[in-house]
Amino acid sequence: DAGVTQSPTHLIKTRGQQVTLRCSPKSGHDTVSWYQQALGQGPQFIFQYYEEEERQRGNFPDRFSGHQFPNYSSELNVNALLLGDSALYLCASSFGQGVLNSPLHFGNGTRLTVT
Amino acid sequence: QQPVQSPQAVILREGEDAVINCSSSKALYSVHWYRQKHGEAPIFLMILLKGGEQKGHDKISASFNEKKQQSSLYLTASQLSYSGTYFCGTEWMAGNMLTFGGGTRLMVKP
Secondary structure, X not given: OOOXXXXXXXXXXXXXXXXXXXXXXXXXXOEEEEXXXXXXXXXXXXXXXXXXXXXXXXXXXXXXXXXXXXXXXXXXXXXXXXXXXXXXEEEEEEOOOOOOOOOOEEOOOEEEEEO | OOOEEEOOEEEEEOOOXXXXXXXXXXXXOEEEEEEEOOOOOOXXXXXXXXXXXXXXXXXXXXXXXXXXXXXXXXEOOOOHHHOEEEEEEEEOOOOOOOEEOOOEEEEEEO
């Protein structure tokens, strides 16, 4: 049973460029959440997708956008990259938005470096 | 608001016990605990729901004090494999986003 898979594992971009990160949820999961984790800090919530719609959003600018596909996989897009966007981007899947006792299953993340 | 974890770091010898605390200024619905090893994904440990009982498995357990809006993670007779960074994630209503604390770095030495 495959867990959460993310691609690519590492990425180096230049300021001002755009990037797309991809996530496939764990089998049986239908909800995908994206988190940004700076070095030495806890994950910060970006947004959550359920039934192909953005359901919740954290305190991130509109440069961060996403999409969920009918097969539940998801993409995170970041436009006009800033140096401060350098971080580990974690995708987490779960079953059913609002379902009790639904833990998050995380992928290994995409390490984004902006130069 | 981000929950506050304490201590920020702790070093133990194998077999010693540790307690990690997670406090919120907002009324909570649930508290989740995760452990992350360097370069790896956070791994789910347990969920504590408002009004629920203390949970645990093996030698790791946790409690949730609703009056104080605080959860504590108890690691008993620590093993080398317990090393990593522990994060609490708080949820103020069912299905709401999970907000993580800054983490507690735990190192268990032989």
